[in-house]
Every structure is written in C-alpha cells, then in structure tokens.
Amino acid sequence: MTRETMEIIGIIAGCCTTASFIPQAVRTWRTKSVDDISLRMYLLLCLGVILWLVYGYLVGSIAVVFANSITLILAASILFMKLRYRKVSSKSLDRNP
Amino acid sequence: MTRETMEIIGIIAGCCTTASFIPQAVRTWRTKSVDDISLRMYLLLCLGVILWLVYGYLVGSIAVVFANSITLILAASILFMKLRYRKVSSKSLDRNP
Incomplete structure (x- = not known):
C-alpha cells in the first residue's frame, strides 16, 4: 500500500472524527x-487536540x-457553549428557578 | 528531535484525548x-476511531x-448508554410523563 493510500484512509478517519463534533x-x-x-471532557479534549496538532506537524502527517485543526475549532466552540450556557440552562433553571 | 520524542508527544496527546471521554x-x-x-456524534466518532486504528496500524504509529483503541472502548460505551437511556431519561419523562 502506498503512503498516499494510507494518508487517504487517515483523511477519511479525520473527516469522521472531526465531523462527529458538528x-x-x-x-x-x-x-x-x-x-x-462534561466540562472536563472538553477541557481535556482541547488540550489533547492541541498536542495532536504538534505531533502531526513533527511527524509530517x-x-x-x-x-485536528478543525476538531479544535469545533471542540473549543462546544467548550465555550458549555461555559456560556451552564448557568442559564433551562434544566438548571428547573432545579434552581 | 528523535522519533521517540515525537512518539512520546503523540502518546501524551493520545492520553489527553482518550482520557477526555472518561x-x-x-x-x-x-x-x-x-x-x-448527540447520537450522531458518537456514531460518527466510533466509525472515525475505527478508521484511525487502521491508519495507525498501516503507518506503524x-x-x-x-x-484509538481505548478511545473506541470509551466512545462505544457512551454510545451504548445514549441508546440505552434515551427513552428512560428523567428529562424525557418530564416531557412525556
């Protein structure tokens, strides 16, 4: 299998995992x-994705x-919304009206 | 930078993104x-992680x-719980008592 074919599989994989956050x-x-x-999920995820970016750059992948560039944008936006809406969530209001 | 150092950065990145699902x-x-x-998030994520496993094997990373092996176990367990609890969720019961 050529390097190009492997990279195509990687790109399809990346499209799936990245698109999953949409x-x-x-x-x-x-x-x-x-x-x-989970707030902690998205905090850790953003940190990990940044490190994957460094790794990908170093190994030339x-x-x-x-x-990971696009995943970072999506994960960071979910993290932002988690922080933004966690106090005004309708469910929180149900519990703490 | 040696290949070993790059792989260590990759392993730390992998630990963060994998641990994020815990x-x-x-x-x-x-x-x-x-x-x-989102159900669609975890369906797409599981598919993508399986393809990343194939990619990693092919490029020898x-x-x-x-x-991705551990991420798959965690993502699949969240997917399973999404399917398992989506009808008996307390919030669903609030809407459809």
Missing part, C-alpha cells in the same frame, strides 16, 4: 442545554494536522 | 441523562493505535 455543536447551539455534557 | 462516560453512567448528548 452534530453535537449544532445540537448544543440549538438547545442551549449543556447539563449532560497531513491527515493528523488537517483533522 | 469524565463524560462517568457523568453519563451516574446521571443516566443523555438528552444533551504506536501512539495512534494505542490512543
């Missing part, structure tokens, strides 16, 4: 409800750099 | 509340294979 970001944007989302 | 899995396990979690 429905979550859209759902959170629409509902403004973030109670079931286009797939890793490409995928 | 707080989400624990939170979902405890609350059994999955309304704010220990970091990619190691990280």
